[in-house]
Amino acid sequence: MYVTKSEKVTSRLGSLNEDGWHYSGLPGLQWEAENARMGDRKVMKRIVEEVQADPRFEDFYHACINCGNCTAVCPPFRLVDFAPRIVVQKVMHAKDEPELLYQMMDQYIWSCFQCYSCWEVCPAQNNPGGLVAMLKESAVKHGLTSAKRSLEPYSKILYKVMTTGTQITPDMHSSNAPFRDWGGGKADLAKHLREERAAVAVETLAGTIDKSWKVDDRTMKELITIEKEAGVTDMVKQTLKDVAEMVEEAGEELGVPK
Amino acid sequence: MTESQALNLGKGDEVEMRTVDLKFLQKLSMDRKAHLAYGKVEDYLRMLEKMKELERSGEIMVHHVGDEYEPATVKTLSGREKKVPTVELWQHKSCGQCGHIPGYISALYWIMAELKIPYVDDTNQTSCTAWNYYGSGTSNPVALSAVFARNMHAAYEKNAYPLIHCGTSYGDYKEVRYLMVMSREVRDQVKAILKKIGRDLVLPEELVHYSEWLHVKRNEIAGRRKFDVSNIKAAVHAACHTYKLMAEDFTYDPTIMEGRRPAPTTSVAMALGVDVKEYSTWSDCCGFGFRHILTEREISRSFAYFRKIQPIVRETKADVLLVHDTGCVTTLDKSQVVTKAHGFPETIPVVSDAQFAALAMGAHPFKVCQLHWHLADWKGLLEKIGIDWKTAETEYKDYVQALKEGAKPVYITPPPRRLKPRAKETFS
Structure with a gap:
């Protein structure tokens, strides 16, 4: 009389078109369909359990009334296929259909700007941006392909923040650094970076090139210890192994045991 | 003639309103926003009460905005009165500003020096690291809370009140302070980590963004x-x-x-x-x-x-x-x-x-x-x-x-501090 859950899921996955669009091609969620088909259901279920057991979950998720206020104010929605309402909806149904959450985690969520405009306007007090942050964290922890793809170009920033607690450091403005589209003014500045940096009138900033300000070794040691003890280094290892190992090496140099 | 403006209703629809009515509508919407977020406002106020309870029971220490910080009072969206410290500030620098828009910080320090405001610019500071969290999911609530707590403890040791330069650090710190007060599980994990680095859990009574300091000044x-x-x-x-x-x-x-x-x-x-x-x-x-x-x-x-x-x-x-x-x-x-x-x-x-x-x-x-x-x-x-x-x-x-020829650099220097650091730092 009723379709089983697995029949329902098979039927939904089968209805994705070649471009990965669901709901007969109507605008909606763009799935990483192939990955989801190959995905490990145990991992999918574990992700849902972890998200729902998180101490933030009961503050971030209540129940979506589908009003769309969040999507109306969402910056990425104006430019790419991303809607915070969809995120909350998928979280709402995640227990019964973990595949839906998993598919969304595999690409969709990485468009979020984390501006929290959605949280401010939700009449049901949901925090879609907060849910996305939790899901990104879970994607990194479980080493999802999309997390690797999204974070690879970001490796240097990740390393800088994890080891020094600072980033967008002056040495990232050299002529071969990733800010060439900031124009000729920036290029001129890059040519005389050391002189310009030496002339900054704040003693903790003046002359620092590889960090944003002078950071004590002891401070960096504490930071790396926190990341190790809180499980961040292990988590990053699942997605960007090289970065995590470099952080561990930096920690060892400062006296943090591996 | 009465001044009027168009209010965009979305999907290309506009309605012409008198400017005075439009402003009234926006004010109403702000009031409603504060009350709409029923759970949020009340939960936040409850969190502040719970923070006091935890302090009374000796579970945490609270860094109060005492008279020594010469506080000014402002009102927040929730209607609560918030104390903004005005002197003896611990400058919580922003990882996003110091490396490539240094004038942001030097202008603020210059204003403070001009107004004879004592402050501490500490090299024993990390950013909140929430850039990694919001940007890439490469942190977690326990790590973010512990980083927050270590920076707040460093400020407490210096006997200076944290003034947060970055909007994200300010927002993140509000989130993790809430989490640490409301969740014993997170609090216990953070305390265990802080113990390993020789620090205690000290939560600031108020979290203050530098723009709020400029506002009161x-x-x-x-x-x-x-x-x-x-x-x-x-x-x-x-x-x-x-x-x-x-x-x-x-x-x-x-x-x-x-x-x-x-x-x-x-x-x-x-x-x-x-x-x-x-x-x-x-x-x-x-x-x-x-x-x-x-x-x-x-x-x-x-x-x-x-x-x-x-x-x-x-x-x-x-x-x-x-x-x-x-x-x-x-x-x-x-x-x-x-x-x-x-x-x-x-x-x-x-x-x-x-x-x-x-x-x-x-x-x-x-x-x-x-x-x-x-x-x-x-x-x-x-x-x-x-x-x-x-x-x-x-x-x-x-x-x-x-400077290239060896001249001595000129730095912005605050006036001497009136408060003395609290304790010897213990981490080695």
Whole structure:
């Protein structure tokens, strides 16, 4: 009389078109369909359990009334296929259909700007941006392909923040650094970076090139210890192994045991 | 004739309203927003009560905004009175500003030195590391909370009150303080980590953004202006993470745009005599997006230009865009280069409220405000204020040359501190 859950899921996955669009091609969620088909259901279920057991979950998720206020104010929605309402909806149904959450985690969520405009306007007090942050964290922890793809170009920033607690450091403005589209003014500045940096009138900033300000070794040691003890280094290892190992090496140099 | 404005209802629909009615509607919507978030406001106030209980039971220590910090009082969106410390500040620097827009921080320090405000600029500080969390999911609540707690403990040891420069750090710290107070599980894990690094759990009674400090000091700042800036028109962009991320606790004031917008930054400009202009996309974010500004630049830049810069210039004809967050300055300033190359003519200088206030007070545009790190053309703004930027540029170049030849650098120096550090630091 009723379709089983697995029949329902098979039927939904089968209805994705070649471009990965669901709901007969109507605008909606763009799935990483192939990955989801190959995905490990145990991992999918574990992700849902972890998200729902998180101490933030009961503050971030209540129940979506589908009003769309969040999507109306969402910056990425104006430019790419991303809607915070969809995120909350998928979280709402995640227990019964973990595949839906998993598919969304595999690409969709990485468009979020984390501006929290959605949280401010939700009449049901949901925090879609907060849910996305939790899901990104879970994607990194479980080493999802999309997390690797999204974070690879970001490796240097990740390393800088994890080891020094600072980033967008002056040495990232050299002529071969990733800010060439900031124009000729920036290029001129890059040519005389050391002189310009030496002339900054704040003693903790003046002359620092590889960090944003002078950071004590002891401070960096504490930071790396926190990341190790809180499980961040292990988590990053699942997605960007090289970065995590470099952080561990930096920690060892400062006296943090591996 | 009664002044009227069009209210955009979306999907191309507009309704013509009297300006006075539109302002009333916006005020009503702000009031409703504060009350709509029933759970949020009440939970936040409950959290503050619970923090007091935890302090009484000896489970945590609280860093109070005592009289030694000469606090001023402001009202937040929730209607709560919030204490803003004004002296003996521990400068919580921003990872997004110090490396490439150093004038942001030097202008703030310069203002403080001019107003004889003692402060601590500590090298024993990390950023909040929430850039990694929001940008890439590469942190977790326990790590973020522990980083927050270590920085707050470092400030407590120095007997100085944390003043947070970055909007994201301010928002993140509000989130993790809430989490640590409300969740015993998170609190216990953080305490165990802090023990390993020889620190205790000390939570600040109030979390204060630097723009709130400028807000309470605005009249003093205005009293020291050297240039008449009443001919300047400004647009203001408030950072999402100051007033949307745990919205309850940011400063609002009924005398500043009738309380329809957050008070800081706008209030400073108004106190200086600037004509602050409104625009239709006021509440939109800057387009920063954390990871996007670095690795998915097209989306970040497109949003910044077409939702902020272009409408601001077209609607307000403002001379300057004033901002109070490092990520926003970066995005809004840097996103004007490629669009200009593609033939979009609208451009506007982007500076922080601190930089603008310092300029009005007579700060050096290069040595102090470091405007040469900004990309959108600011020369027209300086000329309109009456600042001779050409002479200033020559002075700065001479200074850089002198430094190269071994001259001693000149740093901004605060007045001596009145409070002594609390305890010897124990971590080794």
